[in-house]
Amino acid sequence: MFESLTDKFTDVFRKMSGRGRISEQNVKDAMRDVRQALLEADVHYKVVRQFCDDVVAKALGTEVIKSLHPGQLMVKIVQDELINLMGPVDTRIYYVTPPPTVIMMAGLQGSGKTTTCGKLAHFIMRQGKHPLLVACDLQRPAAVDQLTVVADQVGVPCFRMDGEKNPVKVARQGVQQAVSMGRDVVIIDTAGRLHVDEEMMKQAADIAQAVHPHQIYLVCDSMTGQDAVNSAKEFNERLELDGVILTKFDGDARGGAAISVKAVTGKPIKFIGVGEKLENLEEFHPDRMASRILGMGDIVTLVEKAQGQFDAEQAAKMQEKMAKGQFTLTDFLAQMKQMRKLGPLKEILKLMPGMGQQVEAMQMDGDEITRMEAVINSMTVAEREDPTVIEANRRRRIAKGSGTEPEDVSGLVKSFSMAAGMMKQMAGMGTKDRMRFAQQMGQAGMAGMTPRFKVKQRSHRLTKKERDKKNKQKKKGRR
Amino acid sequence: MALFRKTIEKIASGLRKTREKFFGGLASLLRGRRLDEGLLDELEEKLIEADMGVATAMKIRDDLKAAFAEKRITQGDEVIDFLKQELKSYWPAADRSIHFAPTGPTVVLVAGINGSGKTTSIAKLAWRFKHDGKKVVLAAGDTFRAAAVEQLTIWAERIGVDIIKGSGKDPAAVVYDACEAATARKADVLLIDTAGRLHTQDHLMRELIKVRNVVAKKIPQAPHEVLLVLDATTGQNAISQAKAFTAAIDVTGIMLAKLDGTAKGGIVVAIRNEVNLPVKFIGLGEGYEDIEPFNPEEFVEALFL
Numbered sequence: 001m002f003e004s005l006t007d008k009f010t011d012v013f014r015k016m017s018g019r020g021r022i023s024e025q026n027v028k029d030a031m032r033d034v035r036q037a038l039l040e041a042d043v044h045y046k047v048v049r050q051f052c053d054d055v056v057a058k059a060l061g062t063e064v065i066k067s068l069h070p071g072q073l074m075v076k077i078v079q080d081e082l083i084n085l086m087g088p089v090d091t092r093i094y095y096v097t098p099p100p101t102v103i104m105m106a107g108l109q110g111s112g113k114t115t116t117c118g119k120l121a122h123f124i125m126r127q128g129k130h131p132l133l134v135a136c137d138l139q140r141p142a143a144v145d146q147l148t149v150v151a152d153q154v155g156v157p158c159f160r161m162d163g164e165k166n167p168v169k170v171a172r173q174g175v176q177q178a179v180s181m182g183r184d185v186v187i188i189d190t191a192g193r194l195h196v197d198e199e200m201m202k203q204a205a206d207i208a209q210a211v212h213p214h215q216i217y218l219v220c221d222s223m224t225g226q227d228a229v230n231s232a233k234e235f236n237e238r239l240e241l242d243g244v245i246l247t248k249f250d251g252d253a254r255g256g257a258a259i260s261v262k263a264v265t266g267k268p269i270k271f272i273g274v275g276e277k278l279e280n281l282e283e284f285h286p287d288r289m290a291s292r293i294l295g296m297g298d299i300v301t302l303v304e305k306a307q308g309q310f311d312a313e314q315a316a317k318m319q320e321k322m323a324k325g326q327f328t329l330t331d332f333l334a335q336m337k338q339m340r341k342l343g344p345l346k347e348i349l350k351l352m353p354g355m356g357q358q359v360e361a362m363q364m365d366g367d368e369i370t371r372m373e374a375v376i377n378s379m380t381v382a383e384r385e386d387p388t389v390i391e392a393n394r395r396r397r398i399a400k401g402s403g404t405e406p407e408d409v410s411g412l413v414k415s416f417s418m419a420a421g422m423m424k425q426m427a428g429m430g431t432k433d434r435m436r437f438a439q440q441m442g443q444a445g446m447a448g449m450t451p452r453f454k455v456k457q458r459s460h461r462l463t464k465k466e467r468d469k470k471n472k473q474k475k476k477g478r479r
Numbered sequence: 480m481a482l483f484r485k486t487i488e489k490i491a492s493g494l495r496k497t498r499e500k501f502f503g504g505l506a507s508l509l510r511g512r513r514l515d516e517g518l519l520d521e522l523e524e525k526l527i528e529a530d531m532g533v534a535t536a537m538k539i540r541d542d543l544k545a546a547f548a549e550k551r552i553t554q555g556d557e558v559i560d561f562l563k564q565e566l567k568s569y570w571p572a573a574d575r576s577i578h579f580a581p582t583g584p585t586v587v588l589v590a591g592i593n594g595s596g597k598t599t600s601i602a603k604l605a606w607r608f609k610h611d612g613k614k615v616v617l618a619a620g621d622t623f624r625a626a627a628v629e630q631l632t633i634w635a636e637r638i639g640v641d642i643i644k645g646s647g648k649d650p651a652a653v654v655y656d657a658c659e660a661a662t663a664r665k666a667d668v669l670l671i672d673t674a675g676r677l678h679t680q681d682h683l684m685r686e687l688i689k690v691r692n693v694v695a696k697k698i699p700q701a702p703h704e705v706l707l708v709l710d711a712t713t714g715q716n717a718i719s720q721a722k723a724f725t726a727a728i729d730v731t732g733i734m735l736a737k738l739d740g741t742a743k744g745g746i747v748v749a750i751r752n753e754v755n756l757p758v759k760f761i762g763l764g765e766g767y768e769d770i771e772p773f774n775p776e777e778f779v780e781a782l783f784l
Contacts, residue, residue: 039527039533041715042714044528108712109596110595110710112594139765140765141630141633141634142627142632143626145625145629146624146625146626146629148625149625149626150625153625195741196741221710221712223713223714223717224713225530225712225714225715225717225742226528226714226743227712227743228712228714230742231741247594248593248594248677250677250679251592251677251716252679252716252719253714253715253719276623
């Protein structure tokens with residue numbers, strides 16, 4: 001499994017904080033692990049070297065060694081430096097008067113320019129503006145069609161000149177079109193190009209020369225490796241970028257490119273693309289990002305995400321139920337369904353403070369949740385409301401209905417009642433206590449306490465052949 | 480012979496920057512120096528800069544150190560030859576060939592994350608197989624991205640091969656039709672395009688598994704090849720991608736796209752180490768003829784030209 005930076009950092013500082021007192025050597029040793037973690041996250045090696053030197057110097061300067069909580073202080077220094085490295089970020093888009101504000105997108109092939117054009121148009125529309133998309137990617141087959149479809153989905157017009165071979169001309173006409181249509185923002189999609197392709201880079205510069213964009217954004221794949229610095233540098237020199245949009249951030253890449261690109265160009269990351277849907281463009285927050293990297297959780301993002309999905313009234317009702325200990329399997333099922341809307345459970349849990357390391361240990365994969373749902377779905381309403389009525393016969397029926405084993409059913413019921421008890425306890429606490437409680441639980445092995453199956457390895461349903469074989473054995477046994 | 484020279488030239492020009500950046504710098508770095516810890520550190524950084532990853536770089540560093548301890552190498556200048564040998568040994572000849580079906584269509588399933596270069600790579604593969612005298616049919620299995628089908632259709636027209644398109648949004652249905660059509664038209668090769676998907680998206684990976692299952696059901700022994708298209712600029716996340724796609728659809732090889740930039744594609748070394756996947760083809764440009772079978776000899780040789 002991909003070792004995330006978060007786990008690495010947490011590990012390093014747990015080791016450190018366990019020691020109590022820290023020597024200069026300790027700081028350097030810890031930074032060696034930090035270095036490796038950053039390199040594995042694809043941060044450019046030169047940037048890593050500089051970063052580590054800075055942190056060590058700062059740590060020694062602030063006398064981390066003599067401080068009471070050296071581990072915590074180190075975390076703070078590393079976090080601050082990370083934020084410094086990625087920030088400051090200004091995610092506002094400055095609109096000009098008189099309109100239109102011209103925005104140009106550039107980047108390597110496959111970085112996600114066309115999709116991002118659509119997302120940005122959607123984002124700008126929500127700010128009350130009226131963008132026009134201009135299709136200047138005349139290189140890739142059907143790229144113009146793609147932008148047209150994307151524009152359609154967003155609900156904005158798309159300017160295209162079929163048969164035209166010169167993107168500079170299209171860009172120029174596109175801006176004129178915006179003026180005559182009364183659109184106040186123009187977003188220009190350009191062809192993907194290699195930064196070493198002299199001809200194509202000149203073309204990009206020509207487009208910029210022709211329409212004088214107010215903003216030029218580099219679209220960069222968050223999975224890019226060490227080469228990110230080379231391409232970003234070249235694009236910045238040729239086009240004088242205003243900002244960077246990192247795409248495909250919803251994967252499991254740690255996005256070290258974010259740090260590298262900022263370091264070599266000095267241009268901030270403005271937005272991140274976090275999904276396939278057109279609304280999946282978010283503002284970039286270096287502090288949240290640093291917290292996420294450091295395993296301190298990203299509770300702000302989590303809350304924002306949750307607010308988008310949860311019905312406040314329903315949530316209040318749930319909480320009340322939890323507090324009274326009336327939380328049933330029916331509610332649990334409903335919650336699981338809502339959680340799914342938020343995205344993969346693992347990703348959500350990673351956003352919770354103190355949960356970073358536990359996620360791996362918990363092994364809450366999608367399959368297991370699906371099977372838990374199946375088990376609950378195979379229960380009658382009465383059984384869901386009061387699982388204590390489930391005896392051997394019912395258990396067998398439920399197992400059969402959900403394609404699991406009777407032990408799975410009892411395992412789920414048992415751990416659910418345990419979890420329900422804990423929820424009741426937690427509901428009575430203040431936020432601070434609750435967080436502490438969650439962390440304690442994490443350390444005490446929360447893994448065993450959440451509702452889950454006892455038997456983990458049963459990830460596949462038996463095939464017909466295996467089922468027949470098993471039944472035969474059963475019959476034999478009875479005789 | 481002419482074709483062979485063209486190959487060398489293409490890789491050479493594609494890798495020129497790579498060479499200058501990496502091994503060119505390496506030669507001057509090593510000249511006349513003794514192999515000490517300081518030099519090893521610098522070497523390790525060079526390997527990391529080529530996206531080989533920390534683990535792989537450290538492994539190569541250890542190998543170098545061992546060779547030095549055993550007096551197999553003493554001077555910096557010998558390091559390059561040592562690295563050449565070491566890198567070449569990563570890709571034995573056996574696992575680089577395409578596995579063709581004895582009878583009926585050979586099915587090649589192509590997958591990868593968004594923007595890795597799947598559709599262009601399929602065009603290149605189609606051209607290559609057609610060039611070899613095979614009858615090729617394309618399946619437009621990317622029903623998700625806007626205009627992906629149009630993009631592949633344009634390629635199919637340019638190259639002159641058949642393409643099977645579906646009417647709906649279900650890639651499995653398109654692939655089902657394509658399998659039937661390929662069999663009926665007695666095609667030699669069926670190339671299946673799929674929508675780009677992040678390997679962390681469970682439901683999309685399940686969709687891919689379904690596509691694979693449909694293929695396996697329609698044509699026995701198929702898919703004969705499952706190619707993962709990797710962007711050469713990808714960093715360490717490529718390992719994660721290779722693992723996830725292999726777990727889902729049993730990848731048989733890698734098509735390394737976009738090797739004509741400054742990116743080194745060194746990640747394939749790490750992938751060979753950790754997931755044991757061979758590289759089968761490399762992509763070197765935007766035209767359909769810009770494809771070459773991966774040849775480690777040439778690959779490594781070209782690095783040092």
